[in-house]
Amino acid sequence: MDLLIVGTVAYDAIESPYGKTDKILGGAATYIGLAAAKLGVTSSIVSVVGEDFEKNHLDLLTSNKIAINGIEIIKGGETFFWKGKYHNDMNFRDTLETRLNVLENFSPKIPKENTSPSIVMLGNLSPSVQLEALQQLTPKPKLTVLDTMNFWIENTLNDLLNTIKNVDVLIINDEELRLLTNETKINKGAKKIQEMGPKTVIIKRGEYGSVLFNENETFILPAMLLDKVVDPTGAGDSFAGGFVGYLTKSKDLSFNNLKTALVYATIAASFCVQEFGTEGLTNTSLADFENRLNEFKKLTQY
Amino acid sequence: MDLLIVGTVAYDAIESPYGKTDKILGGAATYIGLAAAKLGVTSSIVSVVGEDFEKNHLDLLTSNKIAINGIEIIKGGETFFWKGKYHNDMNFRDTLETRLNVLENFSPKIPKENTSPSIVMLGNLSPSVQLEALQQLTPKPKLTVLDTMNFWIENTLNDLLNTIKNVDVLIINDEELRLLTNETKINKGAKKIQEMGPKTVIIKRGEYGSVLFNENETFILPAMLLDKVVDPTGAGDSFAGGFVGYLTKSKDLSFNNLKTALVYATIAASFCVQEFGTEGLTNTSLADFENRLNEFKKLTQY
Numbered sequence: 001m002d003l004l005i006v007g008t009v010a011y012d013a014i015e016s017p018y019g020k021t022d023k024i025l026g027g028a029a030t031y032i033g034l035a036a037a038k039l040g041v042t043s044s045i046v047s048v049v050g051e052d053f054e055k056n057h058l059d060l061l062t063s064n065k066i067a068i069n070g071i072e073i074i075k076g077g078e079t080f081f082w083k084g085k086y087h088n089d090m091n092f093r094d095t096l097e098t099r100l101n102v103l104e105n106f107s108p109k110i111p112k113e114n115t116s117p118s119i120v121m122l123g124n125l126s127p128s129v130q131l132e133a134l135q136q137l138t139p140k141p142k143l144t145v146l147d148t149m150n151f152w153i154e155n156t157l158n159d160l161l162n163t164i165k166n167v168d169v170l171i172i173n174d175e176e177l178r179l180l181t182n183e184t185k186i187n188k189g190a191k192k193i194q195e196m197g198p199k200t201v202i203i204k205r206g207e208y209g210s211v212l213f214n215e216n217e218t219f220i221l222p223a224m225l226l227d228k229v230v231d232p233t234g235a236g237d238s239f240a241g242g243f244v245g246y247l248t249k250s251k252d253l254s255f256n257n258l259k260t261a262l263v264y265a266t267i268a269a270s271f272c273v274q275e276f277g278t279e280g281l282t283n284t285s286l287a288d289f290e291n292r293l294n295e296f297k298k299l300t301q302y
Numbered sequence: 303m304d305l306l307i308v309g310t311v312a313y314d315a316i317e318s319p320y321g322k323t324d325k326i327l328g329g330a331a332t333y334i335g336l337a338a339a340k341l342g343v344t345s346s347i348v349s350v351v352g353e354d355f356e357k358n359h360l361d362l363l364t365s366n367k368i369a370i371n372g373i374e375i376i377k378g379g380e381t382f383f384w385k386g387k388y389h390n391d392m393n394f395r396d397t398l399e400t401r402l403n404v405l406e407n408f409s410p411k412i413p414k415e416n417t418s419p420s421i422v423m424l425g426n427l428s429p430s431v432q433l434e435a436l437q438q439l440t441p442k443p444k445l446t447v448l449d450t451m452n453f454w455i456e457n458t459l460n461d462l463l464n465t466i467k468n469v470d471v472l473i474i475n476d477e478e479l480r481l482l483t484n485e486t487k488i489n490k491g492a493k494k495i496q497e498m499g500p501k502t503v504i505i506k507r508g509e510y511g512s513v514l515f516n517e518n519e520t521f522i523l524p525a526m527l528l529d530k531v532v533d534p535t536g537a538g539d540s541f542a543g544g545f546v547g548y549l550t551k552s553k554d555l556s557f558n559n560l561k562t563a564l565v566y567a568t569i570a571a572s573f574c575v576q577e578f579g580t581e582g583l584t585n586t587s588l589a590d591f592e593n594r595l596n597e598f599k600k601l602t603q604y
Contacts, residue, residue: 088486184390187527208510209524220601222511222522225489259604299522301603302561 003036003043003248004114004141005029006133007123007237008080008103009053009061009071014276015085015096018230024277025057026082028123028147031234034281035241035268037064038289041248044114046070046133048106050077060282070111077102090232091206108133118251119143121244123237127152127163134166143253145169146198147240153179165197171240173204186211187218200258202243202265204236212262219259224270224296231276235269238281242268267292305338305345305550306416306443307331308435309425309539310382310405311355311363311373316578317387317398320532326579327359328384330425330449333536336583337543337570339366340591343550346416348372348435350408352379362584372413379404392534393508410435420553421445423546425539429454429465436468445555447471448500449542455481467499473542475506488513489520502560504545504567506538514564521561526572526598533578537571540583544570569594 007029014021029045036043044067051073061068083097106129120141122130127148134144146167152160153176164170170193174186183189190201190213201213207229209222243265250257267289272280309331316323331347338345346369353375363370385399408431422443424432432448448469454462455478466472472495476488485491492503492515503515509531511524545567552559569591574582 185527185529187529205510208507211527218527218601219604220524220527221604222524225487225513225520225522227487227489256604263604299520302521302523302558302565 002117003041003244004046004110004117004120005032005043005123006046006108006120006130007032007125009045009047009049010080010082012233012277013083014231014233016090016231017086017088018228019276021276023081025060026233026277027080028237030061030278031237031272031281032121032123032241032244033061033066034064034278035238035272036245036248037066038268038281038284038286039242039245039249039264040286041245043067044070046108046110046114048072048074048102050074050079050102053079070109070114072109074102084233086232090229110136117141119145119244119248121240122146122167123240124149127156127160131163131166143168143247145171145240145244147171147236148176150176150179161196167198169200169202170198171202171204171243173206173236177203187213202262204239210262210266212258214255214258217255219262221262221266222300223266224292225299226270226274229273232273233277235273238272239265239269242266263293263296267296304419305343305546306348306412306419306422307334307345307425308348308410308422308432309334309427311347311349311351312382312384314535314579315385316533316535318392318533319388319390320530321578323578325383327362328535328579329382330539332363332580333539333574333583334423334425334543334546335363335368336366336580337540337574338547338550339368340570340583340586340588341544341547341551341566342588343547345369346372348410348412348416350374350376350404352376352381352404355381372411372416374411376404386535388534392531412438419443421447421546421550423542424448424469425542426451429458429462433465433468445470445549447473447542447546449473449538450478452478452481463498469500471502471504472500473504473506473545475508475538479505489515504564506541512564512568514560516557516560519557521564523564523568524602525568526594527601528572528576531575534575535579537575540574541567541571544568565595565598569598
């Protein structure tokens with residue numbers, strides 16, 4: 001199987017109780033691709049950046065086996081930029097600045113050689129853009145996975161529902177689930193999502209873990225316990241990247257294998273948050289990853 | 303092994319989004335004993351009630367193999383009464399009324415035949431009363447387990463620290479941990495507790511589950527997913543009761559067995575919250591309990 005990722009490639013500036021950064025590499029597609037790369041999975045990103053996007057960042061992607069021929073570079077344009085601040089309770093953050101820049105008119109163009117991936121991961125983006133990308137894929141991928149956020153639920157609900165109809169897996173957090181379904185109990189909320197289209201629903205619960213719902217099966221998984229969280233940016237994207245990365249690698253969409261993919265997702269997210277930006281992922285070796293997988297199994301299995 | 307429970311036997315009046323009750327049976331020791339009884343474990347309660355305490359409630363305890371010879375009945379006294387209201391977010395509750403009544407001057411008297419239990423569970427009570435009970439036990443029990451709450455951390459910290467020094471297992475929730483240790487990361491908080499005395503620390507995380515810390519080992523367990531929670535009163539006590547009940551029954555204090563005890567604790571709490579008061583536990587058959595244990599294993603193991 002091969003993996004196509006549609007999503008942002010961006011610059012971020014981040015403040016947290018552990019320090020602050022200048023402009024650093026970010027973006028949903030970046031984290032997804034880097035997390036998948038941890039599992040040795042080759043992927044292609046479809047995105048847009050400005051002329052300011054640095055060559056060494058493109059090189060970082062390609063050195064992680066991420067094809068960049070689907071990343072459009074807009075001449076004279078500037079890359080999407082987000083600046084945010086985390087407080088002691090890392091569950092909350094303030095957005096200090098958002099410059100959409102080249103993202104404002106983003107119309108995804110899937111390179112011809114990438115229009116028939118086995119798995120497509122639609123990272124957090126406008127749902128109409130996500131759908132536009134999906135419609136260029138033929139034949140239908142074996143698995144379509146969608147991430148979204150509160151902004152789209154609150155501002156473009158109809159577009160979102162229209163896109164959700166066409167995907168196999170929705171990944172959202174518990175607050176977004178409540179916003180989208182009006183249910184506080186996640187098993188009830190997940191059922192409502194399933195009626196909207198996706199057979200599989202994954203609810204992220206931040207530091208508490210995640211829950212995977214299939215038609216008749218459920219799997220509850222805690223998160224890794226960490227001594228410190230330096231920067232939660234990209235945690236959800238790394239989670240998604242670990243999930244689709246494992247499925248791409250293992251070529252098996254059974255429920256049992258989805259469960260294992262959720263474990264990989266959890267471990268990818270746990271590395272992401274331990275350093276600023278993408279460094280948590282890029283500084284992780286395959287051996288680190290395997291060691292934590294084993295440790296996590298001991299921590300959670302009886 | 304045999305189990306001694308020190309704690310309140312009380313009356314509660316509860317309001318929740320699912321309805322309201324008149325005075326019903328409650329109290330930490332009651333829930334602990336009933337949860338242990340689900341596992342077929344015989345126990346003794348040391349507590350105090352007033353003359354108003356109904357015979358049918360004493361009968362309910364004895365029919366659940368709970369010895370009541372340690373429950374002092376104060377002539378002319380009234381039983382401890384608590385009235386509370388839960389809102390849609392069941393994590394928060396308002397106390398509408400608290401009448402300490404006979405609890406105000408409670409001085410626990412352990413019946414002679416119960417002074418050498420294998421396991422003692424000190425339910426939520428004033429820490430000086432908990433210590434007073436503990437000092438009557440000889441020889442030292444194989445395992446001493448303590449529950450407490452924010453009120454004692456905020457108002458009688460020195461007494462609490464003095465009692466904590468003498469116990470093997472502390473069970474508290476994540477907010478209480480933060481209050482007691484000033485740590486937001488539970489693994490750091492648990493280490494601080496271990497320096498205070500207890501080798502084993504269990505952190506309850508409400509609907510998200512619990513984490514068990516031993517000297518060098520950790521176990522993270524999610525909670526059962528439920529379609530509805532009718533009344534959370536007694537959930538923590540039922541959790542404690544399931545934990546000590548399983549250890550009493552299995553006579554094994556290894557870390558592996560503590561892990562299994564945490565699973566039993568989780569299942570006991572899950573039944574407790576599904577009905578008002580003690581009915582969630584009393585309406586549960588052993589078969590229900592075993593079925594949910596199996597279901598929970600499928601939900602959480604990979």
